[in-house]
Amino acid sequence: MSSATNAEDGSTAGFEVPDYDVDATLGCGQAFRWEPVHGGWEGVVSGRWARVEATPIGIRATCLGDPEGWDWLRRHLALDEDLAAILETFPEDPPMRAAVAACRGLRLLRQEPWECLASFICSSTKQIVQIRQIVRELAGGFGEPVVAPADRGPVHAFPGPAALASAGEAALRACRLGFRAPYLLDAAERVVDGRLDLAAIARMPTREAREALMSVEGVGPKVADCVLLFAYGRQDAFPIDVWVRRALQELYFPKARRLTPERLARFSAGHFGPYGGYAQQYLFHHVRMRAGRVGGTARAGITPEPGSGDGR
DNA sequence: AGCCAGGACTAAT
DNA sequence: ATTAGTCATGGC
Numbered sequence: 001m002s003s004a005t006n007a008e009d010g011s012t013a014g015f016e017v018p019d020y021d022v023d024a025t026l027g028c029g030q031a032f033r034w035e036p037v038h039g040g041w042e043g044v045v046s047g048r049w050a051r052v053e054a055t056p057i058g059i060r061a062t063c064l065g066d067p068e069g070w071d072w073l074r075r076h077l078a079l080d081e082d083l084a085a086i087l088e089t090f091p092e093d094p095p096m097r098a099a100v101a102a103c104r105g106l107r108l109l110r111q112e113p114w115e116c117l118a119s120f121i122c123s124s125t126k127q128i129v130q131i132r133q134i135v136r137e138l139a140g141g142f143g144e145p146v147v148a149p150a151d152r153g154p155v156h157a158f159p160g161p162a163a164l165a166s167a168g169e170a171a172l173r174a175c176r177l178g179f180r181a182p183y184l185l186d187a188a189e190r191v192v193d194g195r196l197d198l199a200a201i202a203r204m205p206t207r208e209a210r211e212a213l214m215s216v217e218g219v220g221p222k223v224a225d226c227v228l229l230f231a232y233g234r235q236d237a238f239p240i241d242v243w244v245r246r247a248l249q250e251l252y253f254p255k256a257r258r259l260t261p262e263r264l265a266r267f268s269a270g271h272f273g274p275y276g277g278y279a280q281q282y283l284f285h286h287v288r289m290r291a292g293r294v295g296g297t298a299r300a301g302i303t304p305e306p307g308s309g310d311g312r
Numbered sequence: 313a314g315c316c317a318g319g320a321c322t323a324a325t
Numbered sequence: 326a327t328t329a330g331t332c333a334t335g336g337c
Contacts, residue, residue, distance in 0.1 A: 029318060124319035130335060131318080178333030183320085220320045241318035260327080284318075 011067045015074070017058035019083050021105025026052065027294060028285040029128045030230050031109055032119050032135045033158065044139075046072040046112070047157050049148040064147050078107045086235075089273045095251035096272075096279060099286035106285055108278055109230060113198040114191065115158040116231035117213070120223045121184050122177060128293075130176070137175040142167050161191035183218025190216055206234045221261070229277040238268045238276045247287045 026034040026041045034043040040053035050073055051062040061073055074080065087104070090096050122134045135158070142163040143156035164172070165188035172181040190196035196216060201209045206228060213224040221240075228237035240248070240261065248264055249256065252271075259267075272279040288294050 120318080123317095125317050125332090126319095126334080127317045127336065129317095133335090173333085176334060179320095179331090180333080218320065222319060226318075239318070242316085243318065288318095 010062060010064045012060060012062045013067065013070055014055060014060045015058045015070075015079055017079050019105045020054070020059055020077075020079075020107065021103060022052060022054040022059060023295075024103045024106035024285060025077070025109065028103070028106055028281060029288070030226075030281060031111055031116075032128070032132045033115075033139070035132075037152075042152070044146050044155060044157050045076045047144070047146060048072070049146050049152075049155055052077070064149070075110055078110055081107060083107060086275045086278055089275050090279050090282075091271055091273065093252075095247075095283070099279075099282040102286045102289060103282060106282060108235065108281060110233060111231045112158075113201070113227065113231040114161055117187060117198070117216075117219070117223075117227045118158070118161075118164070118184060120226045120230075121187055121216070121218050122180055123226075124180060124218070124223065134176055138164070138172075141171070141175060161188040164188040165192045180218060183216070186217040187219070202232055206237065209234070210237075221265075225277075229280075235275045235277045236269070236273075238265070238272065238280050240264055240268065240280075241284075243287055244280055244284055247283050251283075 022041060023036075026043075027036070031043075034041045034052075037051070040051050042049070042051045044050070048063050048065070052073075053060045053062075059077070059079075061070065063073070067073075083105070087100055090100060118138075119131065119135050122138075123131045126134070139156040139158050140154070142159035144159075146155045146157050148155035159167075164184060169181045169185055172184055177184060187196070191198060196212065201212050204212065209232065210221075210224045210228060213219050213227055214221070219227075223239075225237040225239035228234040229239060245261075245264060248268065249259060252267070253259060268276060268280070285294070
């Protein structure tokens, strides 16, 4: 930390961080509660409202109340991660190089497991803007109020499993969850009654942790990998969604007719190295930016389609 | 109006 | 062990 100021009702601190792209990190679809406000990003971390802005040498953060050393935010934002060392492990191929060139400074967050699991249960066959909407409604409906600047309107923490378990399926469906409502309910009930121990998962080998997560209804391989990667720091976990699947096919298997999920998973695990999940997020964000799906509406005619010949 | 979305589940081969 | 149908909902 290079500087800090403390007012009666809030604190601001500057952090020197090389290669930190705030927009890419908070807007790339790994987390759903950070929102762009007045040139910065605002969200709720560990029950606290926080604002983050990019500076020439790193980031500036603001919170209300006692920041208590900022470890909660430093950990969430992964400020201590050696990004350069991670990027060096990426494979030296043209698609990977292009992705890193396009969004260097993107970092994986360290999210709270329950919020991450619940959010990605809501994510299946939903657009990111809709996921953000669902998560916002869940927080507003069932989350604890959080102290925030008065002009922001009411801000709520993401609701804990007990709050969602007691909400009932109908109330969850009212948040536009659709068929995912019973899935989220199942997850909440498992955490509440102990069948799913989110703290124990942190200590499990990745394979075992993945199985434990997939015991929840509505949690398949992709959602489990997202939680392993975004919340549990298993940076070799490689979520394959429709965007990543298309990117892999177009960029690495332009001739292949169709590849089974198992074959793509095997290729990814072998090709992208110990930080494959990190590489995956670079590919994901790169193709979505290229398609105009980040920070606005899609531009006509650029949406990637299989066989459109953009890859090489 | 029709297609698609950071999928997973189920039933039928 | 693979494959199609189904599930809500909203953006484009």
